[in-house]
Amino acid sequence: MPASTKPRLTLRIDLGPGQSIGPGKMRLLEAVAETGSISSAGRALGMSYRRAWMLIEQMNLGFRRKVVTTQLGGTHGGGARLTPFGEDVLKRYRAIESKAESGAKSHLAVLARAMKPGKAAPVKRTRLSR
């Protein structure tokens, strides 16, 4: 296989009208679990607090049970953590993803080999690279 980035699958799951989960929301759940706060999680992903809060609210309202609970605190404060249900959603998403990737392995290898080599993003070259 020629030098190239490993092919990667990204999954979006549409669960109903206006309700989907995908890599962004799942990374956000992981970041909440790691940081214990919505604002820190958003910051870790380069996302505004407002956007992080909104994505979590979408999930909390769309599912029968909450995926994240918050404790009251200071400004944007308090803490946040995944509920057991939120952990389950995340686990299932990752399971679907890894199953899809292993099932796709041979096709992905063929597709990756079919790519033109050296089609990397334009590389800045300076005469004296430094």
Next chain:
Amino acid sequence: MPASTKPRLTLRIDLGPGQSIGPGKMRLLEAVAETGSISSAGRALGMSYRRAWMLIEQMNLGFRRKVVTTQLGGTHGGGARLTPFGEDVLKRYRAIESKAESGAKSHLAVLARAMKPGKAAPVKRTRLSR
């Protein structure tokens, strides 16, 4: 299972820097195969000729071989068809997709059941529905 739309997986495959295939490009290939022209294919998908052409060009330039060939003709004219390689890419994408869906079935059912019922898009109700 409560009445709800069937959960659906959507896959994007990143094959290298700036090179990905997903549902939009794959539907476009199918439409080219069906209509025999890039402009008709774009039209069928509510896409400008310019955008349809650009997506195909991205694939034609990104892969070692073309996915679509065109014959010269009038304005935006001539015909277009999938190459055997283009057919192969499409077939592999669909194979990855259906394998992922069947592998995800039990998780998708659980996630769908976990959705709040009746969270459908706002339904217009008239007093006398017609």
